[in-house]
Amino acid sequence: MRVLRVCGLAVVLAYPAMGRSQSRAAAPALAADSAAVHTTVMRWWTAWATADTAAVDSLHADDYVEYSEGSRTFRHGRAAMREGARRYFARRDRFEWSLNDVRVQLAGDVAVVTYRYEERRASGVSRGASTDVLRRMGGQWRYWAHHAVTH
Numbered sequence: 001m002r003v004l005r006v007c008g009l010a011v012v013l014a015y016p017a018m019g020r021s022q023s024r025a026a027a028p029a030l031a032a033d034s035a036a037v038h039t040t041v042m043r044w045w046t047a048w049a050t051a052d053t054a055a056v057d058s059l060h061a062d063d064y065v066e067y068s069e070g071s072r073t074f075r076h077g078r079a080a081m082r083e084g085a086r087r088y089f090a091r092r093d094r095f096e097w098s099l100n101d102v103r104v105q106l107a108g109d110v111a112v113v114t115y116r117y118e119e120r121r122a123s124g125v126s127r128g129a130s131t132d133v134l135r136r137m138g139g140q141w142r143y144w145a146h147h148a149v150t151h
Helices: 002-049 055-059 080-089
Strands: 060-068 072-075 097-108 110-121 126-135 140-150
Touching: 002 055, 002 097, 002 110, 002 126, 002 140, 055 060, 055 080, 060 080, 072 080, 110 140
Parallel strands: 060 140
Antiparallel strands: 060 072, 097 110, 110 126, 126 140
């Protein structure tokens, strides 16, 4: 019985150390994934701001879902996103943008990104917050879902 207690105590005491060593080993991969997700979010905003249809299309998953409070629309699927982008680009002026408080949380091949945004147009400034869900597909991060609210 004493041997079991000692072995059990050793496992309990070693567990946090094992977790730290695994975390340290995984840290470079997590940092690289986090940076790649952040870069994808920046590319996404640039594509929308400059009406780059090809870039917008390349950044979305086929089963993409979106709700934007500003336009009060739901988009389900890449085809709906393409049509929405076409209409958006036809009627909107180009804009400058900035993001603040960007946070990336990773869980395997899925990333959740939250941030505050500001869009500056000739017609005025709009501010809001977004939650984006990206999924790694074929080695690339793609937008799986986008939700935006304005302030």
